[in-house]
Amino acid sequence: MATDYYGLLGVAPGADDASLKKAYRRLARELHPDVNPDPAAQERFKQVTSAYEVLSDPEKRQIVDLGGDPLASGPGGGNFAQGFGGLGDIMDAFFGGGQQRSPRSRVRQGADALVRIEIDLAEAAFGVTRELTLETAVVCGTCSGEGAASGTHPSTCPNCQGRGEVQAVQRSFLGQIMTTRTCGRCSGSGSIVEHPCAECAGDGRVRARRTLSVKIPAGIETGMRIRLTGEGEVGPGRGPSGDLYVEVSERSHPTFTRDGDDLHCRLALPMTAAALGMSVKLDTLDGDEEIDIAAGTQPDAVITLRARGIPHLRGTGRGDLHVHLDVAVPTRLDAEQEQLLRELARLRGEERPGSSGKGAGLFSRKRR
Ligand SMILES: [Zn+2]
Ligand SMILES: [Zn+2]
DSSP states (O other), rough: OOOOOOOOOTOOHHHHHHHHHHHHHHHHHHHHTTTOOOOOOOOHHHHHHHHHHHSSSHEEEEEETTTTTTTTTTTTOOOOOHOOHHHHHHHHHTTTTTOOOOOSSSSOOOOOEEEEEEEHHHHHHHEEEEEEEEEEEEEEEEEHHHHHHOTTTOEETTTTTTTEEEEEEEEETEEEOOOOOTTTTTTSSSSSSSSSSSTTTTSEEEEEEEOOOOOOTOOOOOOEEETTTOOOOOOOGGGGGOEEEEEEEEOOSSOOOOTTTEEEEEEEEEEHHHHEEEEEEEEETTEEEEEOOOOTOOOEEEEEEEESSOOOOSSOOBBBEEEEEEEESOOOHHHHHHHHHHHHHHHHOOTTTOOOOOOOOOOHHOOO
16 A cells, blocks of 8 residues: 555645645654654654655655555665665755854874883882883974964964855755765864974974883783873874873793792702701892791792782782792712712611512612
8 A cells, every 4th residue: 555645744635845845844843853752753753754755756746646656666665765865964954954063173182102111020029110211292392283384373264264164055856955064175173274384294293202200010010001191192283192101011030930919939959958957048029038948848849938929019918929849859979978878768768669579779770
């Protein structure tokens, strides 16, 4: 069944153009999505709009009057409402243009900058203040960021009279449609720099090397970034600066490896020390530390020194230091030492370990 386009607009089949327009306008005011958020109203608004499009087009209206449906048949039929370029245009046509935009400022936020620094483990553990030298965009001193040559100023764009946008009138079957777009001459800023500053070529910025100091907090870790607000690139037209990010990476340490806020190290311990126990001096991040090795310490034993690791970045306290003991078996024995060890082995009944009776123990093999 053909759509009742007249019924949708609430007009009689013989209605003239002015009545159609009046009826559509009244319905659009009531149903337009800007006014009426109800989904049902929006659906009806679409139908009413396509009804108006059909009936205000003489050829399509003729099809309707002959009992047909111009939107339901033929190639592209039925898609008319979707193909229609946007309700904004049709509403502009009726209600005299959209909202007035103000010129887009030439001033923009500057970009963020990133620098990477390397620190050593002690610096990560206790924090450090570093001097950084970096090159970023800064406000051009010659034109104070305005971009215009000395003695001149940006002037009002003649293309858009400073509005930053231009309007064009297009004719369509609905009548005249007014469209608005950004002015190409001034990129929407409303002003143009006729005589650019020689120093910055009109950008208002130059690149410069500067030095600043950055405080690296204790507990920082590889891959973390410190943000220095407003220390990045200055924006065009004296726009606010972006931020500077300082990314930290930690050099590996010859003794300690880091696992979160805990540290690990290995300590070679002579076999005799492991057996007899002793006190050992260990060079920690906090200086020399005496650690007690208990008599009878086994290979791969771990001694944990509480709070001798990395300070927690957030909150208080520190990680631990885990000392992994490597019990070192002597590789070279002189005659006297060998004699003593043999004596020890004999006393402990360890001359033939394994006691499988094959006589293939360590000492017997060595004697061969
Ligand atoms: Zn300049
Ligand atoms: Zn312009």
